[in-house]
Amino acid sequence: MIRVVVVDDQELVRTGLRALAERDGDIHIVADAVNGEDGVSVVRRHLPEVVLMDIRMPVLDGIEATRQIVADPALAGVQVIVLTTFDEDENIFGAIRVGAAGYLLKDISPDALRTAIRTVAAGDALLSPSITRTVLYRLARQTGSTRPELVAALTQREREVLTRVGMGESNREIGVSLRISPATARTYVSRLLATLHARDRSQLVVLAYESGLVTPGLTPG
Known part of the structure; x- marks a missing residue:
């Protein structure tokens, strides 16, 4: 219940x-x-x-x-x-x-x-990807710059996972995109939460936009 x-x-x-x-x-x-x-x-x-x-x-x-x-x-x-x-x-x-x-x-x-x-x-x-793309990137434009230092401590693979989180992908979708298992994707997300001191997945989305990893028009590829 x-x-x-x-x-x-x-x-x-x-x-x-x-x-x-x-x-x-x-x-x-x-x-x-x-x-x-x-x-x-x-x-x-x-x-x-x-x-x-x-x-x-x-x-x-x-x-x-x-x-x-x-x-x-x-x-x-x-x-x-x-x-x-x-x-x-x-x-x-x-x-x-x-x-x-x-x-x-x-x-x-x-x-x-x-x-x-x-x-x-x-x-x-x-989080609706369309809402996050519009709102969070608008904030970045208002502040005048992104903050890449927010993700400076991340490995390349962690950055790739965070980017996918920022685009609204689930663990299963991240697994397909990056050719890893959903369990491995979940492990990476948990590690990102700890490393970036984020409370939940929503805050990871915010960090993906604020750091400049995700921008409007960015699509899975």
């Missing part, structure tokens, strides 16, 4: 998410909260595997609430999916940058919502 907390200031949204998420029986909403501050407290109390977090809320917004959850060592096993109606670049990047495992719009289909919860509960990132 995947335990989930919903944080949203609209009761209708909270009720709807509960009904949709719990339909197949393997997902259970253990609690909900009406703002980010209450959400952080509820998460600390219930220790869910996944949090569905609205971005725009009173008292404390979802990005700051996500940052507090991710920064708390006692909540290391909690994954946050940011859920919003606002398809805005700064919100997408802000959520990913502070450690959200994924970003979804509230008009997502019920099946896709449940799949998203299962995906992040299993430890995988939930």
Whole structure:
């Protein structure tokens, strides 16, 4: 059973998410909260595997609430999916940058919502390659330069794996691309997490873009 907390200031949204998420029986909403501050407290109390977090809320917004959850060592096993109606670049990047495992719009289909919860509960990132290409590279252009020093300590093979992670490939797809087994790809990803001090796969995607390993238009080859 995947335990989930919903944080949203609209009761209708909270009720709807509960009904949709719990339909197949393997997902259970253990609690909900009406703002980010209450959400952080509820998460600390219930220790869910996944949090569905609205971005725009009173008292404390979802990005700051996500940052507090991710920064708390006692909540290391909690994954946050940011859920919003606002398809805005700064919100997408802000959520990913502070450690959200994924970003979804509230008009997502019920099946896709449940799949998203299962995906992040299993430890995988939930990042649309099209969203990351647009948002993260835009940030790089705004800052004026990339930071290759972020990956200076990596081997050539580790850089290749990180590039594939940045392009949104799964471990299986990385294995096919680089002609290694999925288990070996998983080992490389775990090593990258440790070497780069990244909390999860989402942060590896951020690092791939910030370091300049991945740029818009880069396709598998």
